[in-house]
Amino acid sequence: MSEQKIPYKIYLNEDEMPKNWYNVRADMKVKPAPLVNPGTLQPMTAADLAPVFCDELIAQELDNDTREVPIPDEIRGFYKMYRPSPLVRAYCLEEKLGTPAHIYYKFEGNNTSGSHKLNSAIAQAYYAKKQGLKGVTTETGAGQWGTALSMACAYLGLDCKVYMVKVSYEQKPFRREVMRTYGASVTPSPSTETNVGRKILAEHPNTTGSLGCAISEAVEVATSNPGYRYVLGSVLNQVLLHQSVIGLETKIALDKYGVVPDIIIGCAGGGSNLGGLIAPFMGEKLRGEKDYRIIAVEPASCPSFTRGKFAYDFCDTGMICPLAKMYTLGAGFIPSPNHAGGLRFHGMSPVLSQLYHDGYMEATSAEQTAVFEAAEFFARTEGILPAPESSHAIKVAIDEAKKCKETGEAKNIVFGLTGTGYFDLVAYEQYNNGTMTDHIPTDEELAVGLAALPPQPTF
């Protein structure tokens, strides 16, 4: 076969878009551990979860067996407004690096929310609407998830209540205004609207809030208001299921040109984009059909995979959510204030945690100044201003491409470019001014969070 010239961007047609999500759990021999009730230490049933989450999403959360889950037409219709997303062959980057490697990235930043989070936001909002609910509640840190959810809710006519970590609410007014433009109510957390918020404010009147605290507020509001449920933008099995659209499109695009990846790289916060990108490739690996190197990249300042423990832990600091078995730094872990980008969650998707534990993927960490160096290099070379989160994957993709230069190997490297960095310019400003610093927690600092893990189930 004569070699086909691969275009700069491999676009799919609308009708080539996946019609099903792929549930990688169906192919896992060791399934991810179930969510557990913190009181009884028994697995959560659908009935236990029903006050918090939408019914159909609970069914997806608990379903470890169905391999293909049809994407409802309404969701595909919404996807078509911004999907299929391009798979870009990074010719310019390859040339600048002088590497024989072939580099591809799947770009998920081409929508107003600026990230892949919209893929799950529309799915979660759709199932809430279908259940006849009035609205959904959620938390947001930097604001990507809240923005994506507010867009999805506006489209479906659902009420959207976002609890935004107070420091971000005050320091990142732009995302807040995007959310309000899409009709969401945005409340700085901790607030005086909830019992948990009032309690935290009474104890710590000057707190600037945390993600864990905002989760607790959003869950309380969902469970105490009829017609509302809580939704979460990462970590959960259902979110990885929805995000599999990223990997499925990537595979269809690569298959068109007969390209087989050697290395697949993604940044890992709660694990949803990486879980989505690798899903169909991991499926082949689990079924013994193919082998790929799969690399998760996390910040050195919040290193759940590389320095955490694989154990049951809380997902929130208010400790009202179910326990999940995952690589964790402890629910009390708070990344240092100099941590610029996202990826600040203390835990990791139970699916990816199990796969990592069983040796199906690797993990590495990157320090933030090196990540921003890679971001700057990428922006100047490929033209896209990357999100700091995405730039963790860029950093490691560049490192791997440089290794290929040394060995002369023409490896195929695929990475996830999860979003754009237009709302992260304060971090870019620090980098440009030379005031950005790196913080790597000491073993002693990490020991504090890890010492506070809850009692472990014995089943």
Ligand SMILES: *Cc1c(COP(=O)(O)O)cnc(C)c1O
């Ligand atoms: C939220 C976010 C991430 C990290 O979340 P995951 O669930 O680990 O994918 C990465 N990149 C961008 C742009 C994000 O908004």
